[in-house]
Structures are given as structure tokens and as C-alpha cells.
Amino acid sequence: MKLRNTAANKQQPSIAMGEYSGVAHVDINEGPSSPKLDNFKKVSVLHLIFLIFYEVSGGPFGVEDSVQAAGPLLSLLGFLVFPLIWSVPEALITAEMGTMFPENGGYVVWVSTALGPYWGFQQGWMKWLSGVIDNALYPVLFLDYLKSGIPALAGGLPRVAAALALTFLLTYMNYRGLAIVGWVAVLLGIFSILPFVVMGLVAIPKLEPSRWFVMNLHDVDWNLYLNTLFWNLNYWDSISTLAGEVDNPKKNLPKALFYALILVVLSYFFPLLVGTGAIPLNRDLWTDGYFSDIAKILGGVWLRWWIQGAAAMSNMGMFVAEMSSDSFQLLGMAERGMLPEFFAKRSRHGTPLIGILFSASGVILLSWLSFQEIIAAENFLYCFGMILEFIAFVLLRIKCPVASRPYKIPVGTVGAILMCIPPTILICVVLALSTVKVMIVSLFAVAIGLVMQPCLKYAEKKRWMKFSVSGELPDLHEGNQERVDLLED
Numbered sequence: 001m002k003l004r005n006t007a008a009n010k011q012q013p014s015i016a017m018g019e020y021s022g023v024a025h026v027d028i029n030e031g032p033s034s035p036k037l038d039n040f041k042k043v044s045v046l047h048l049i050f051l052i053f054y055e056v057s058g059g060p061f062g063v064e065d066s067v068q069a070a071g072p073l074l075s076l077l078g079f080l081v082f083p084l085i086w087s088v089p090e091a092l093i094t095a096e097m098g099t100m101f102p103e104n105g106g107y108v109v110w111v112s113t114a115l116g117p118y119w120g121f122q123q124g125w126m127k128w129l130s131g132v133i134d135n136a137l138y139p140v141l142f143l144d145y146l147k148s149g150i151p152a153l154a155g156g157l158p159r160v161a162a163a164l165a166l167t168f169l170l171t172y173m174n175y176r177g178l179a180i181v182g183w184v185a186v187l188l189g190i191f192s193i194l195p196f197v198v199m200g201l202v203a204i205p206k207l208e209p210s211r212w213f214v215m216n217l218h219d220v221d222w223n224l225y226l227n228t229l230f231w232n233l234n235y236w237d238s239i240s241t242l243a244g245e246v247d248n249p250k251k252n253l254p255k256a257l258f259y260a261l262i263l264v265v266l267s268y269f270f271p272l273l274v275g276t277g278a279i280p281l282n283r284d285l286w287t288d289g290y291f292s293d294i295a296k297i298l299g300g301v302w303l304r305w306w307i308q309g310a311a312a313m314s315n316m317g318m319f320v321a322e323m324s325s326d327s328f329q330l331l332g333m334a335e336r337g338m339l340p341e342f343f344a345k346r347s348r349h350g351t352p353l354i355g356i357l358f359s360a361s362g363v364i365l366l367s368w369l370s371f372q373e374i375i376a377a378e379n380f381l382y383c384f385g386m387i388l389e390f391i392a393f394v395l396l397r398i399k400c401p402v403a404s405r406p407y408k409i410p411v412g413t414v415g416a417i418l419m420c421i422p423p424t425i426l427i428c429v430v431l432a433l434s435t436v437k438v439m440i441v442s443l444f445a446v447a448i449g450l451v452m453q454p455c456l457k458y459a460e461k462k463r464w465m466k467f468s469v470s471g472e473l474p475d476l477h478e479g480n481q482e483r484v485d486l487l488e489d
Contacts, residue, residue, distance in 0.1 A: 047182025104332030
């Protein structure tokens with residue numbers, strides 16, 4: 001296949017790892033968004049919507065704990081109010097910054113441009129690690145939904161072998177390209193959503209609205225409640241690491257985020273409305289997989305099997321979407337000289353081979369963690385990354401008010417600051433509710449990143465590893481006046 005000039009073919013030598021001399025970026029119409037292969041199809045709006053859907057949600061599987069933690073009313077209100085506090089601001093910021101910097105580094109480039117390469121690297125490390133921790137969960141959940149039908153998968157060697165085989169299969173899908181991943185996401189998304197539509201129709205005669213208003217503020221597990229909401233409604237920014245692969249990101253990224261937001265909220269609220277309204281409340285039963293039991297009560301065994309199959313397929317969709325984001329993030333960091341050059345190499349399918357292998361290895365190594373530990377640890381790391389994103393967003397609004405923003409949130413600088421306050425308060429609450437064990441492990445992981453970046457710079461200085469910045473990316477190493485000219489519309 002004929003290759004376009006990539007990081008391997010056209011590079012700028014003698015540039016320090018990830019070094020940024022100032023805040024600058026060109027308009028997306030002035031140059032290519034990110035080095036890639038012309039012969040490979042870009043991600044369309046439909047594929048993008050379902051990739052975002054799986055980055056964030058994948059369906060209502062995993063929301064059951066919110067009812068166990070707080071009861072029906074707070075659970076329903078949580079999935080209506082929490083998106084306004086957290087999901088909407090994060091999606092809006094992703095739309096603005098993703099179109100301002102349409103390349104595969106995503107949020108790493110945002111933070112690097114605003115705060116410098118050191119903090120950009122920390123952002124990349126924390127977000128990549130939280131994504132890999134998140135992905136370690138999905139093969140486990142996939143097997144959990146199947147073990148009722150196949151008891152051998154409940155534990156032991158068969159379960160380990162099945163988890164490794166599933167990880168290999170899904171990793172191979174990512175290797176074959178984003179076009180395949182996109183269509184897999186669309187088909188799995190439709191298959192995962194349909195059984196809940198059917199369950200809602202079957203449940204209509206049995207709905208009792210009074211069940212929706214049950215609440216007891218004296219019996220609420222706030223840690224479980226907030227972590228469940230947070231885990232199910234974050235990662236909107238992950239799609240930014242695929243911005244360089246998107247067809248016309250200026251138009252399609254904001255549009256896809258808007259439709260995906262509606263799809264995600266409905267995919268949570270509607271099944272909760274059905275499950276809490278049609279079945280007498282027993283909070284102890286509301287744990288992972290309880291929707292399949294509700295389906296059996298309302299529609300019979302056939303509907304239960306459909307829900308279980310949908311849950312299993314949903315975990316596959318979330319795995320491939322998350323791994324795409326994680327691996328392309330590493331590629332984008334390498335294209336900006338933050339990681340060794342070999343991370344920028346693409347396979348013959350246009351995918352980041354080394355990034356995929358690193359992400360898959362991380363998934364296997366972290367798969368021993370428990371469900372609750374995985375959620376708490378990834379939330380902790382994710383919170384730190386989001387704080388850096390909010391700071392970068394506000395600083396770029398202040399420093400570069402005339403920068404080209406193909407999509408711009410219709411608020412001024414003060415409005416941008418105010419928009420970030422509620423989610424920042426929420427972040428502080430989530431961090432404060434973390435257990436000591438999770439806090440220690442997460443802070444240790446953060447400390448690794450703080451040391452890793454100087455070590456990589458030393459390795460570059462000693463020429464133990466080669467770093468380079470792709471020549472096809474906008475030049476961010478210009479003089480002050482030229483930077484101002486680049487930023488103006």
C-alpha cells in the first residue's frame with residue numbers, strides 16, 4: 001500500500017521530547033489534522049457516535065449498584081442531574097478543544113499547550129493508566145454474565161483461559177483498524193439496546209409509579225452511589241485521542257458528542273425506570289447483572305438470555321472502543337515527541353501496533369483487581385486528569401481568546417470558569433470518599449508518572465531511545481509574533 005508521509009517518514013530532528021515553546025495551533029483547514037494513511041477510511045459520524053457511546057456507557061450494565069446504594073428515586077435523579085453537572089461540561093469542553101487540536105494526542109496536547117510538556121506527559125500517563133484499568137474490567141464482566149449458562153467459567157483455569165482468549169480476540173479487532181472497530185461498535189450497540197426497549201414494552205402493564213419515589217436519606221452508601229454515577233458517565237474526552245482519524249472533525253466531533261450524550265442518558269434512565277417501577281423493591285438484589293433477573297420476571301427466560309447476551313456483547317464493545325482510544329493516545333504522544341519514536345509506528349492497517357500491545361499487556365496485568373477496586377482506582381486517576389483538563393481549558397481561553405476554535409462553547413471567560421466549578425467540586429467529593437487503599441495505590445501510580453518523564457528525557461539526552469516530532473503536525477515551535485498570527489482566525 002502506498003503510504004502518506006508519517007512519523008516514520010517525515011520528522012523534525014533535534015527537538016527535545018514534547019517541548020512546546022508556547023501556545024499555538026493552526027486552523028484545521030490550514031493543514032492535516034494528524035499523520036495517517038490516506039488509503040484507510042476515516043471514522044464517520046455514525047461510527048463516532050457509537051464509539052463515544054461505548055467509551056462512556058455501553059448500556060445500563062453496571063448501573064444496578066446505584067439502586068442498591070441509594071434507592072430508586074436518588075438513582076433516577078442521579079442519572080438525570082449528574083449528566084448536567086458532569087457529562088455536559090465535559091462533552092462541551094471536548095467538542096471545543098477537540099476541534100481546536102484535531103490530532104491523536106487529544107487531551108495530552110491540550111494540557112501540554114497550556115501548561116507545558118511535563119504536565120502534558122502526566123496527563124497522558126494518568127489517562128492512559130485509568131483507561132487500561134477500566135479495560136481490565138470488561139473481560140471479567142463478559143465472563144460474569146456467561147457463567148450462569150456456562151458454570152465452568154466461574155473460576156479456575158477455564159476462566160483464566162477464556163479471559164486471555166477474549167482479550168486476544170478483541171485486541172486483534174483493534175489491530176485490524178478503526179473501520180472494523182466502528183462497525184463492531186454500531187452492531188453491538190443496536191444489539192445491546194434493543195432488549196431493553198422490548199423489556200420496557202412488556203413491563204407497561206406492571207408499572208407502579210409510586211415505586212419510583214422511594215427514598216431514605218439515612219440509608220445511602222454515598223461512596224458507592226457517586227462512584228457508580230461517575231464511572232457510568234465519564235470518559236467523554238477519550239474520543240479526542242481519535243480526532244486525527246475523524247472525517248471532518250470540525251463538524252462531526254461536536255455533532256457526534258451531542259447525539260451520543262442523548263443516547264447514553266436514555267440508555268441508563270429508561271431501563272432504571274422500567275426495573276424500579278415494574279418490580280417490588282429489594283435493594284440487596286440490585287447488583288451487577290440484576291437486569292437479567294428482571295428480564296426473566298417480566299418476559300421470561302428468552303428475554304433474560306437476550307439481556308445476558310447483550311451485556312456480554314456490550315463489554316466487548318467497551319473494550320474495543322477503550323483500547324482504540326488508549327492506543328491512539330500513545331501514538332499521538334509519540335508524534336509529539338513525548339514517547340519514543342517506535343510508539344508512532346503504524347501497522348499495515350493504519351493502527352498503532354505498539355500502543356495496542358502495551359495497552360493489551362496492561363489489561364492482562366491488571367485483571368486481578370476486583371470490580372470495586374477497579375472502579376475506585378480508575379476514578380481516582382481520572383479525577384486528577386480532569387482537573388488538568390479544566391485548568392488547560394480555562395488558561396487557553398484566557399491566553400488565546402482569538403485562537404481558531406471551529407466549535408466554541410457560547411460562554412465567555414467567566415462563563416468558562418463557572419462551568420468548570422460544579423464538576424471540580426464533584427471531583428473533590430469523589431476523591432475525598434476514596435478508601436485509604438485506593439488512595440495509596442493511585443498516588444503511587446501518579447508518582448511513577450512524575451518520575452517517568454524526566455527519565456525519558458534523560459534517555460533521549462543519552463540517545464538510548466529516539467524521539468522525534470512528526471513533520472506533518474502543525475509547528476508549535478515558532479517565534480512569538482508568528483504564534484499570534486497562527487492563532488488568529
